[in-house]
Amino acid sequence: MTVRDVAVEAYREALPALSASLVGGLVAGVVLGGMRAELRAVPGLLVLVPALLATRGNVYGSLGARVATALHQGLIEPRVTAGDDRLQAAAAAALANGVLTSTFAAVAAFFLLTLLGSKVAPLPILVGVAIVAGLLSGIVLTAVVVTVVFAGYRRGRNPDTLVGPIVTTTGDVFGILFLLIAVRTVLAIAGVF
Numbered sequence: 001m002t003v004r005d006v007a008v009e010a011y012r013e014a015l016p017a018l019s020a021s022l023v024g025g026l027v028a029g030v031v032l033g034g035m036r037a038e039l040r041a042v043p044g045l046l047v048l049v050p051a052l053l054a055t056r057g058n059v060y061g062s063l064g065a066r067v068a069t070a071l072h073q074g075l076i077e078p079r080v081t082a083g084d085d086r087l088q089a090a091a092a093a094a095l096a097n098g099v100l101t102s103t104f105a106a107v108a109a110f111f112l113l114t115l116l117g118s119k120v121a122p123l124p125i126l127v128g129v130a131i132v133a134g135l136l137s138g139i140v141l142t143a144v145v146v147t148v149v150f151a152g153y154r155r156g157r158n159p160d161t162l163v164g165p166i167v168t169t170t171g172d173v174f175g176i177l178f179l180l181i182a183v184r185t186v187l188a189i190a191g192v193f
Contacts (some may be wrong), residue, residue, distance in 0.1 A: 014162075018134070018163075020169050021165040024169030025168070025172050028176040031126065032158050035180055037189075038147075041123060041132040042183055042187070043119040044119075044121050045121070047109045047112075048086065048106060048109050048130065049179065051054075051105040051109065052133060052134070055105065056167070057103075057168055059101065059106055060141040060145050060167045061163060061164060062094070062161075063090055063094040063141075063145050064148075064149055064163030064166075065096060065160065065163060067090060067145065067146060067149045068158075068159035068160050069149075070124070071149065071153050078153045079150060080146065086147070091142045094138070095139070095142060098135075098137070098141075099135055101134070103130055106127045112145065125190060129179070129190075132178070132185055133178045133181075133182035135177045136174075136181065136182065137174045137179075139172055139175065140174045140178075141167065142183035145167060145170075149162070
């Protein structure tokens with residue numbers, strides 16, 4: 001196999017996922033652009049958006065890499081089974097890391113903005129939004145990552161090629177969507193919105 005053949009194969013596998021990632025990023029941007037009322041209602045929320053989206057990519061990209069490695073090593077089968085402790089532990093760890101990192105980002109944003117003298121929403125509001133958005137997007141991302149890695153592996157595709165663009169796309173689209181839902185939910189509970 002020549003270098004050209006390897007490059008063509010890599011592009012053939014990655015191009016559809018990268019195209020979906022591009023479209024997903026645009027959709028997420030449109031949703032974010034429509035969140036003007038929520039961004040005004042929760043000062044400091046815009047500071048959280050990049051941190052929350054980056055967290056999704058980092059945490060669930062790692063989950064996808066762990067699952068792909070376990071498949072390559074034969075440690076797990078490419079299907080979800082009730083007794084698969086490795087997969088369940090990896091998914092639970094990713095979900096916990098996602099929620100914890102989201103919470104940390106909210107606390108850090110609150111204290112940074114307060115230190116800088118910027119207007120910022122109360123800490124419980126920011127943390128509530130981060131936890132709800134982190135939990136909802138984490139559940140969806142875990143399901144999508146595991147499904148895509150298993151489906152790609154069964155079809156003879158390299159799951160490592162698929163994980164990055166799929167996590168980015170899903171994380172952006174569902175991250176922004178669930179951020180919107182989280183803001184509305186937390187503000188409704190707090191009686192603000």
